[in-house]
Amino acid sequence: MEYLDFELPIKELEEQLQKCQVIGEESDVDVTQTCKQIEKKLQATKKDIYKNLTAWQRVQLSRHPDRPYTLDYVKALCGDTFLELHGDRNFKDDKAMIGGLGKIGDQSFMIIGQQKGYNTKTRQYRNFGMANPEGYRKALRLMKSAEKFGIPVLTLLDTPGAYPGLEAEERGQGEAIARNILEMTRLKVPIITVVIGEGASGGALGIGVGDKILMLENTWYSVISPESCSSILWRSWEFKERAADALKLTATDMKKMKIVDEIVKEPLGGAHKDRETTYSTVKNAILETYDQLKGFSEKDLVNQRIEKYANIGVVKG
């Protein structure tokens, strides 16, 4: 188990508890009372810490190395029914962007999402979840295929950004994202988006335009990462906590701004602390959302979606 800096008091108590239990097992000393006390304190500390998370702490949780990634959700949601489909039919199969067909309940979905790795080797293989233009083009190809057959689209957002590379620019990173955003606004099937980790800027929005946007409790979504924001506006990475606050990037903030529709609760301490619970909450949220959307005609669906995005923005006069 990995602990974040603000989780250290929890770590300490958990270690104490463990020691206490060992003493109880290995000697005749009765430690039940002590163990109980520590446990009580542990629960209180957990509650205290996790109920009052700062924006930056949520950013840290969204990047927690134990957090479930797109393919973990796909496996949990679809089981054996998932059939991964590869390639943009043009240049490459982008490993940072995965897609395919699967059943959630009785319903087929075209599922698309950024994929991160879980160790050094797979992180490189997945390019740290940073897609290239071919990733966005693969996503669009799959969405168009879903549209053709009337299959709803589910996108899972988890990216530190679109890949800022030389070749990515040569192949038109901006164009690829722009094309996706435009096509998604008028795709004739329901689109449900769930932010499961990091929602960084255009790299996230490139598969993130939809009818309903759900956001897990400990995720962030904004125009820039707090670190980059800090380094641009404060000329140093040191102000990332302030930047995180200022950007209003948490699920609660995003819901207030009506950019996301629903916040999906996570188990205490984050999605990774109890994966099964997380999966079942997410699954229910997706199916409930789909129930709300499936009745609409293609025309109504697209009109509402365009209307929704047309209404975002705050102006005076």
Place this chain on the structure above:
Amino acid sequence: MAWFKRKEKGIHTSTEDKKDTPKGLWYKSPTGKIVDTKELEKNFYISPEDGYHVRIGSKEYFEILFDDNKFKELDENLTSKDPLSFEDTKKYPDRLKAAQDKTKLKDAVRTAVGKSKGKDLVVAAMDFSFIGGSMGSVVGEKIARAANYSLKNNVPFMIISKSGGARMMEAALSLMQLAKTSAKLAQLADAQIPYISLCTDPTTGGTTASFAMLGDINIAEPGALIGFAGPRVVRDTTGQELPEGFQTSEFLLEHGFLDFITLRSELKDKVNQYIDLITNAPLRA
């Protein structure tokens, strides 16, 4: 001391009396693995030791895909004419006749409809043994008519490509089969009928520039040669040495042209899984 003593020198058995192992008892894969042909047949014509997918034809693919090998063949008697009175080292009609006699096939594709896991599927499977699986008017026409059958009866469509390309002996008429088959696939697409393209060894030339690359999903068997210009042409034209694995299924997957690679033993499952998912039907076991 020798155990046996040769009484007479030389071999005296006459040719007719020589004992020989019958042909076709064993198959040797390109990596040198040897397998009993019966064993091979039971293993979907995959060499068990090295996974090599042996080239097979329409007969075997129908057997693999259709339940109990039951199917109705479409347009089975369509044969080629010789519109250009073409002659190379052989006259085209003679070449056709020779190919027909040798392969017992009418041309380089067979089309059929049958149940696959209990649901109708139209399959067009090419035969490489018939003039290199080349596509002339008959191949184009049979694929077009099979697509029509799919359209009329709302049945998913699958083409198994195995071809050296367009048939030279029908020149531009062959070339136009690319447009003809693609036009039919456009109609299928408009009617929202799933079309699956399976690329097998080899899928080259005109087939890749038409139906082989136009599937709702393009899939391939492992290790198949897939490409527009054959490796020899590419090497001779560019003067470059070709990288290892150039134009293999794996190369195409990496470059974004295939949805996935499937073992022949899993082909029937994967194709039907896709069909169920994309049509939002319950998954068949």
